[in-house]
Amino acid sequence: MPPVDPAALSPPPPSIGPRVRTVPPGEDRERLVCPDCSYIAYENPKIVVGAVVTDNLGRFLLCRRAIPPRRGFWTLPAGYMELNETTEQGAAREAMEEAGAHIAIDALLAIYNIPRISQVQMIYRATLAGPTLAAGTESLEVALFDWKDIPWDELAFPSVVWALHEWRTRAGQTGFAPGTNPPPPVEGL
């Protein structure tokens, strides 16, 4: 039996595509560059589009997540914006994909910046435009909740809480500036 080549036991180093972090000529920050062809893989923040959707009884549409992160917790219908759609089209698409819901978008409720994960969330205010709901592949179930029955302790993300409260603040209002992240809590005195 020949001696084992140690290189065959370790995973190979990444050897294809953009894989070197360096400051390209004329730029001011590190980019992910392919050392073979100099292609720069620009990385930019992603947009999440979603909506606070209510029905004609004032109930709120929530989806229980079937996928990580926060599987089993409740969230707004929302997800990554796709190529060649508008933000409004994306929010309506997500409501259909995750909750089987036709929605009518009314206003931009809030914009939340989550720079830690390079995400910008654009959350619209919308109403249910049809009677049907159906859990999509990313939802365990979908449901309509009166405000007092919202499962506050089982909401998936802080921005879900922020958006629901923004909805209450803006009830009956039009032509308002979209809400933003709440200020961080004051740390003691």
Added chain:
Amino acid sequence: MPPVDPAALSPPPPSIGPRVRTVPPGEDRERLVCPDCSYIAYENPKIVVGAVVTDNLGRFLLCRRAIPPRRGFWTLPAGYMELNETTEQGAAREAMEEAGAHIAIDALLAIYNIPRISQVQMIYRATLAGPTLAAGTESLEVALFDWKDIPWDELAFPSVVWALHEWRTRAGQTGFAPGTNPPPPVEGL
């Protein structure tokens, strides 16, 4: 001399990284997938952040583009949002990079969707917070224009025109909904 291998004369087909357009399991649309490792290179819209900036005489800050597209035409300080910044930080960074300008952001003036090129532009209203200006590497020159002197025929993009007019519409107002793309022109009668 051995016969020439014909394969050595043609460029090789793309042979590394995400290069196959296919619908991955559990997805509903084509993605760019690596056939070797199944890595999915998700492609999403990019955010452009910028600002309509005025000085204390009510003049508008414009930059003459040193790079394509539309080299030589005038634009707002604006550019692609970077990782790990907020939209406001990005707009301020672009004003510094392209015009050497410290700005104070006041309100979100407009959001323009350009789905053809998968771009969402977030344009803020801001004022100059310091006296200095300096053309950055992406600007041939920077200047402050009175409204009547804006080089309307030499503006780089439709959204520059839209944002400047949105600024005029909102002059003196606070707490307004951000503007959006104007309706497409009516085609005849």
